Amino acid sequence: MDNHNHSRIYAAIAASTIITIVANYFLVQMPQIDQVGGRENYKLYKEMVNSSQYAQNVKQSLESQTGTLNGEQPSADTPPAADPQATGSLTQDDIAKLTADTYVKGDKAAQILWIEYSDLECPFCKRLHDSGAIKNLEAKYGSKLALAFKHYPLPFHPQAMPAAQAAECVGEAGGSAKYFAFVESIFTKGTPSQDVIDAAVKEVGLNAATIKKCVDSGKFKARVDTHMAEGSTKFGVNGTPGNVLINTKTGKYEVVSGAQPEANFDAAITRLMAE
Numbered sequence: 001m002d003n004h005n006h007s008r009i010y011a012a013i014a015a016s017t018i019i020t021i022v023a024n025y026f027l028v029q030m031p032q033i034d035q036v037g038g039r040e041n042y043k044l045y046k047e048m049v050n051s052s053q054y055a056q057n058v059k060q061s062l063e064s065q066t067g068t069l070n071g072e073q074p075s076a077d078t079p080p081a082a083d084p085q086a087t088g089s090l091t092q093d094d095i096a097k098l099t100a101d102t103y104v105k106g107d108k109a110a111q112i113l114w115i116e117y118s119d120l121e122c123p124f125c126k127r128l129h130d131s132g133a134i135k136n137l138e139a140k141y142g143s144k145l146a147l148a149f150k151h152y153p154l155p156f157h158p159q160a161m162p163a164a165q166a167a168e169c170v171g172e173a174g175g176s177a178k179y180f181a182f183v184e185s186i187f188t189k190g191t192p193s194q195d196v197i198d199a200a201v202k203e204v205g206l207n208a209a210t211i212k213k214c215v216d217s218g219k220f221k222a223r224v225d226t227h228m229a230e231g232s233t234k235f236g237v238n239g240t241p242g243n244v245l246i247n248t249k250t251g252k253y254e255v256v257s258g259a260q261p262e263a264n265f266d267a268a269i270t271r272l273m274a275e
Helices: 003-028 030-037 039-050 052-063 092-100 123-131 133-144 160-174 176-189 194-203 208-217 221-235 262-273
Strands: 086-089 112-118 145-151 242-247 252-257
Touching: 092 112, 112 123, 112 133, 112 221, 112 262, 123 133, 123 176, 133 145, 133 262, 145 160, 145 176, 145 221, 160 176, 160 194, 160 208, 160 221, 176 194, 194 208, 221 242, 242 262, 252 262
Parallel strands: 112 145
Antiparallel strands: 086 252, 112 242, 242 252
């Protein structure tokens, strides 16, 4: 059997092992997940790790790194692959539903819609925002690109769920501009403890006590849960940031997972605009 086949076997075994470990992790951590996000969050993540789409995504990710699994060192000159993790097609009805329960920065009718399923406590999400990739591509494509920030708070990030709800409360109180400003403020400041959330709320010109009262009421928890379920079931999102780029005219989309280099997002946009 050649080395290539050995690599595929190792990748498949590793994928199966990782899926089992992650699934068992959520089972063992159920009491903690209950405390952080509630039993409904636990159910969502249990469904996610047991889904065939999740298993396939992990398997593909590992198979793309067979050289590393064999002990090879990646070349510093080799850029990350720009290929999308998944592709598909949406109806106009689907696209309308995706934008109905969230804030959109830019024109909803823009040719490209970038939906980021994100966690405000996630260091990789912070890395993406700190990199300037999103802002640079906004500047490059102008009115042709619109952005939506949806929530995907991971259960092992205890501050992520309250921060997600705080963002929704900010949006309700101050509109789309303050919603996106709050998100950027959180990523700039770091881990969203209550003090950080309060500081970000004040920075966008709102009352921290009012926003905390809104969060404590649980008013927007169902919306956050819906975002999470949507990301997992519709696009196979299994980590953050999960980026979905959609051509709103043709319905074609690409999933570009993680805090990838700006060039990879640019490549996806270019491919979609050529549809």
